[in-house]
Amino acid sequence: MSAVRPSEGTAVTGAPLSVSGDRAQAALLRAARWRAWEPLLWLAAFASPLLLSQYSAIVNEIAIVALFAISLDLVLGYTGIVSLGHAAFFGFGAYSAALFAKHVMPDPLVGLAVGIAAAAVLGAVASLTVQRGSDLTRLMVTLGTALILLELANKLDWLTGGADGLQGVVMGPVLGQFEFDLMGRTAAWYSLAVLLLCFLFVRRFVRSPFGATLEAIRDNRLRAMAVGIPVGSRIALVYTVAAALAGAAGALLAQTTGFASLDVFEFHRSADVLLILVVGGTGWLYGGVLGAIVFKLMQDFLSAITPQYWTFWLGLFLVVLVLVGRDRLFKPWTWRRRGRAA
Amino acid sequence: MNKRNLLRATACAALLASGGLAFAQGAPFKVGLILPMTGQQATTGRQVEAAARLWIAQNGDTVAGRKVELIVKDDTSLPDMTRRLAQELIVNDKVDVLAGMGITPSALAVAPLATQSKTPLVVMAAATSSITQASPFIVRSSFTLPQVSVALADWAPKNGIKNVVTLVSDYGPGIDAEKFFKERFQFNGGKVPESLRVPLRNPDFAPFLQKVRDLKPDALFVFVPSGAGAAVMKQFAERGMDKAGIRLIATGDVTDDDQLNDMGDAAVGVVTSHHYSAAHPSAANKKFVEAFQKANNGLRPNFMAMGGYDGMRLIYDAIKKTGGKGKGEALVNAMKGDMFESPRGPVLIDAQTRDITQNVYLRKVEKKDGQLWNVEFDVIKDVKDPGKTK
Secondary structure, three states: OHHHOHHHHHHHOOOHHHHHHHHHHHHHHHHHOOOOHHHHHHHHHHHHHHHOHHHHHHHHHHHHHHHHHHHHHHHHOOOOOOOOOOHHHHHHHHHHHHHHHHHOOOOHHHHHHHHHHHHHHHHHHHHHHHHOOOHHHHHHHHHHHHHHHHHHHHHOHHHHOHHHOEOOOOOOOEOOOEOOOOOOHHHHHHHHHHHHHHHHHHHHHHOOHHHHHHHHHHHOHHHHHHOOOOHHHHHHHHHHHHHHHHHHHHHHHHHHHOOEOHHHHOHHHHHHHHHHHHHHOOOOHHHHHHHHHHHHHHHHHHHHHOOOOHHHHHHHHHHHHHHHOHHHHHOOOHHHHHHHHO | OOHHHHHHHHHHHHHHHHHHHHHHHOOOEEEEEEEOOOOOOHHHHHHHHHHHHHHHHHHOOEEOOEEEEEEEEEOOOOHHHHHHHHHHHHHOOOOOEEEEOOOHHHHHHHHHHHHHHOOOEEEOOOOOHHHHHOOOOEEEOOOOHHHHHHHHHHHHHHOOOOEEEEEEEOOHHHHHHHHHHHHHHHHOOOEOOOEEEEOOOOOOOHHHHHHHHHHOOOEEEEEOOOOOHHHHHHHHHHOOOOOOOOEEEEEOOOOOOOOHHHHHHHHOOOEEEEOOOOOOOOHHHHHHHHHHHHHOOOOOOOHHHHHHHHHHHHHHHHHHHOOOOOOHHHHHHHHOOOEEEEOOEEEEEOOOOOOEEEEEEEEEEEEEOOEEEEEEEEEEEEEOOHHHOO
């Protein structure tokens, strides 16, 4: 098959660039191929509100948090930019969508688009600061952005409802058909659908040559610059895209719960999503999704058993996870073997 | 009687019998208690839960033939979490009553759900005045900030305090406290030269207190949520403001019984107004405090505990009044106008606003047997929430 391709000839006659180019393309394609378990995972996700309708609300929450985590993964896992204020975009999307629904029109999809657009604009502006400086300054800048927005939302209480939260957000039916019900099924499917679409987009995004340059920037910024990757503009773009996705997650939260309050901007949102990525694994598309599933289910399960002390058990789990390592933790049968080898 | 009719009759009888039987056994009456059990507001959750359990322990877990079941959930003070938990409690656990609500945004987030599902929501802690207006299914057993701050504004001018600077945390309850104190105080002929608002998170009181010192008012009126009071007290004393002739007056949140003993002597002499003090001199309260401390390893109950205790009582009364068969609206109607003698004094649930009407006490921190107590010295009887008069 490759014999038909004209590039093959040149490759054989010794143009090493082209060979590695081909190999790189093949590697990209291989990585982009769907695994058998992936459609199953998504099918299970979409079936869950039907089969286990009592868990619809938590499925909705997991889908939202997963989308938020994927957004952070794009910045942190793929591009290597630390961010402690990712909640800024989440919250901005949430408030934009909620305010839009309250004052302009209640259609969820239009509101979602507004939330995404608003967060993207904010992300584009914030990316100017993120391009400059090192990790430490970035931590401060991202953290600062979220805090500024938090204070703004608090001060502009005529608009946002201040610390009491934005009340009176009434959402219309999705696509003019599906009302948000008390069970939370519509909400779960709506969020899952948005998550799937965003996931497919991100998958396409990071597995493109563009995505490869992001990883190059993550691995060695200087070298990436040396081979001619426009580092600054790449960072700006990926940060904007990630902000848009976080905005989508925030908009989903505001729409499915029908209100927004100051805590969407708070530090613990950014911290939680970081933890979720640590649990699920960074630089891996499903890291955010699996992390969200594990984290939220554990939180729900533990806090149902012991409302007062569940954070202890969650903390213990995280310590063990970090000490033992994710792969080894989920494959206990390898513990002894490696122990002996060491 | 032909065969078919006989069959029908037996079927009917069987159905009735089984229905009757099921009713006699009585499905448990479920109370979904959503509280912040972890995080910044954890003390609220701990106090309310302990008090609710104490009420059940003292009054038995069966009312009007129905077993009362308490389902406690931790919302970590996140309103969207509160909402999800409430939704799950309504849909999955089919709770008869929702209760708890540590902070105002949580209560407001659940309000539309309560309306939609016709589930009564007993607010046991959150104290912004407007909460009960958010849904016709909300009943409050705690207090409102206008209620307690207005009492202080009445007391101060009669006691030589004419010029007051206010200092509140910058959020719903704080703004309520500031507004109602100021309005009433000015109405009574007092002057408020300056109103200061401190950020709710990580507050630093020093610059604000310096400003107050420069203004030299007769007194400083403070509202901060329970927990932040100790810091205010400490810095107030450190700056020597009491020696500069500035008095400290506050709502009872500042000298919260839960933390009063840790505040040290700086707190002695501070005048506050609130609806409950662990030192309230009544037999009912003595019994309550003793039982609470015994059940909770010596923990002193505070006003949050009172909200939980009386909240459970409201629920019990409503079950009794409806004969154990009440749901939704019937329960709320049964709670309206409920009147009883609580450890904090006589209490009435106002039928119109579903908010609590109660005595507000003026108290002074005093040292007794090496412990600090909020000792009551005056009372304003049957205070309705002034936030609802318009």
